[in-house]
Structures are given as structure tokens and as C-alpha cells.
Amino acid sequence: MEEADQSNDSCHVSVMPDEIVEWVSGCKPKVVIDGTFGGGGHSRRMIDEIESLELVIGLDRDPAVVRRDDDDAIDRLSVFLASYEQAAKALAACEVDHADAMVLDLGLSSDQLADRERGFSFQFDGPLDLRFDPENGIPASEWLARQSEKAIADAIYQFGEERYSRRIAREVIAAAKRREPVRTVHQMSDICRRCVPRSKNHDIHPATRTFQALRIVVNDELGILTRTLQAAPDWLSVGGRMVVISFHSLEDRIVKQAFREDDRWNILTKKPLRPTDAEVAANPRARSAKLRIAERCD
Numbered sequence: 001m002e003e004a005d006q007s008n009d010s011c012h013v014s015v016m017p018d019e020i021v022e023w024v025s026g027c028k029p030k031v032v033i034d035g036t037f038g039g040g041g042h043s044r045r046m047i048d049e050i051e052s053l054e055l056v057i058g059l060d061r062d063p064a065v066v067r068r069d070d071d072d073a074i075d076r077l078s079v080f081l082a083s084y085e086q087a088a089k090a091l092a093a094c095e096v097d098h099a100d101a102m103v104l105d106l107g108l109s110s111d112q113l114a115d116r117e118r119g120f121s122f123q124f125d126g127p128l129d130l131r132f133d134p135e136n137g138i139p140a141s142e143w144l145a146r147q148s149e150k151a152i153a154d155a156i157y158q159f160g161e162e163r164y165s166r167r168i169a170r171e172v173i174a175a176a177k178r179r180e181p182v183r184t185v186h187q188m189s190d191i192c193r194r195c196v197p198r199s200k201n202h203d204i205h206p207a208t209r210t211f212q213a214l215r216i217v218v219n220d221e222l223g224i225l226t227r228t229l230q231a232a233p234d235w236l237s238v239g240g241r242m243v244v245i246s247f248h249s250l251e252d253r254i255v256k257q258a259f260r261e262d263d264r265w266n267i268l269t270k271k272p273l274r275p276t277d278a279e280v281a282a283n284p285r286a287r288s289a290k291l292r293i294a295e296r297c298d
């Protein structure tokens with residue numbers, strides 16, 4: 001596993017950073033895995049504010065994150081281009097047996113949203129890709145081209161909780177039959193706009209749920225989260241903490257159930273913690289965040 005340089009040229013504002021520092025520092029960690037390194041904001045806050053900390057192992061699937069150049073690499077930080085599912089390999093590469101905490105801040109960063117080539121934001125037209133790692137797997141446009149109408153509708157319903165999934169799938173297939181297969185962000189968001197009635201208060205774009213579904217599918221987001229929460233007790237020292245910020249109900253349900261169903265976890269947050277009103281006002285991206293923490297039992 002190759003280690004990467006790191007810089008701080010990110011525009012991402014970290015979500016619930018005070019809470020992350022508070023709950024991670026509570027177990028006096030020496031080694032912390034930041035499984036979703038992104039802009040590195042959480043890692044930097046932990047390094048600056050947790051005295052016991054000797055090493056943060058940052059992981060991110062996005063090559064753009066770990067390829068940022070930096071002349072003055074941060075002390076006590078090692079960043080790897082890998083899925084957080086591969087945390088055991090990163091621990092081995094750093095020659096440590098266990099971490100004392102693992103932080104997951106799910107979803108995507110503002111840097112990824114701002115990148116026109118990735119397809120994450122329907123404000124910009126561009127290829128309908130939606131992969132965190134554009135060097136592996138298939139883009140969302142290719143995934144759509146390979147699926148049946150039913151499979152597309154089921155995925156949009158299951159992973160986007162979109163009521164109008166069947167209409168959307170029908171239009172995707174109809175476009176392919178007209179030899180105009182969906183390849184771009186605007187083609188896809190136009191279909192959603194035609195198929196999904198505007199919500200009453202216009203608070204959610206008609207394409208939001210469909211793009212969430214496609215992103216979850218092409219990145220296997222829920223599968224990776226589920227497998228990681230099953231494996232993580234083996235990566236953490238006794239008393240170590242698993243700290244997870246989720247942004248939608250499908251992720252939060254997986255975290256809640258994983259903590260409940262495995263008796264190696266002692267749940268520290270009976271109800272998920274939410275960002276303060278002040279944080280949401282300053283950083284609207286935080287509004288749907290839910291933070292759950294569990295401790296590795298003996």
C-alpha cells in the first residue's frame with residue numbers, strides 16, 4: 001500500500017468537528033484511522049487538539065484527494081489511497097496492530113461536488129460518472145447502459161427512496177432505444193425533472209434522490225459500510241471508539257443496526273448526535289448529519 005503526499009488546499013468544511021475531537025479524545029488515542037480523509041479537516045483538528053495522538057492514518061478512495069501536492073507534509077499523518085474497508089492493510093503498512101479510534105464521515109466532500117468532471121453536482125453538466133475512484137469500477141452512465149428497466153427502477157427506489165423510480169427507469173430505457181443513451185449529468189437530471197413533481201416547498205431538487213441512488217450503486221457504498229462495521233472490532237483496541245457521521249437514513253440504519261447486533265460494541269450514543277443550529281447556519285451541508293459512537297468492548 002503506497003503512502004501519499006498531503007496538502008490543505010481543500011474547500012470542504014468539516015462536519016461536527018468539535019464533537020469528533022471530543023468523542024475521539026475521550027479514549028486517549030495514540031492511533032486513529034480517519035477512514036474518509038477528504039479535505040483532511042477532521043484529521044488536522046485531531047492532530048492539533050488531541051495530545052495523546054501519535055499517528056493518524058488517513059484513507060480515501062479518491063485519487064484527487066491523496067494526490068494533492070504538499071511541501072510541508074503534516075507531522076503524525078500518513079494518508080493512503082484506499083477504501084476504508086482496507087483499514088487493516090493500512091495498519092499493517094504503518095506497523096501498528098490496532099487503532100484506538102476510527103472515524104467515518106460518509107458521503108462526498110465539497111471538493112468532489114465542485115469538480116465538474118465527476119458528475120456529483122447537477123448544477124454542472126459533464127459526464128455522468130459518480131465514482132469516488134474514477135480509476136476503478138464503471139461510471140454511472142455505463143451502469144445504466146448495462147441494466148434492465150426493472151433493475152434501474154429497483155436501484156433508484158431502494159437506494160434513493162424515490163417514489164417515481166419506475167417512470168425514471170422507463171425514460172432512461174426509452175432514451176437508449178432512441179440511440180440517445182444517458183451519458184451526461186444534464187440528460188439524467190432532465191429526465192428526473194420530467195418524471196418527479198417538484199416538492200411543495202422546492203427544498204429538494206427532483207434529481208437529488210436518483211443521483212444519491214446511482215452514487216451508492218456505482219461505489220457500493222452500503223456494502224462497504226456494512227462489511228467495515230462487521231470487521232472494525234478486530235481493528236480497534238479494547239476501549240477503542242468507532243465514530244460515524246452519516247447523511248441519510250439508509251446509512252444511519254446500517255450503523256445503528258451494526259452497533260446493536262454485535263456484542264463487541266458498547267453503544268455510547270443511544271440517540272444520534274446532531275449538529276448545533278449554529279453549525280447548520282454556518283455550514284448547511286451539516287443539516288442532515290447524524291453522529292453515532294460505539295466503543296469496542298472486551
Ligand SMILES: C[S@@+](CC[C@H](N)C(=O)[O-])C[C@H]1O[C@@H](n2cnc3c(N)ncnc32)[C@H](O)[C@@H]1O
Pocket residue numbers: 012013014015035036037038039040041042043059060061062065082083084085105106107108109132224
Ligand atoms: C465527507 S468527505 C470527508 C471529509 C473529511 N472528514 C474532512 O473533514 O475534510 C467523504 C470522503 O470520503 C471518501 N470516501 C467515500 N467512500 C470511501 C471509502 N469507501 N473509502 C475511503 N474513502 C471514501 C470520499 O472520497 C470523500 O473524500
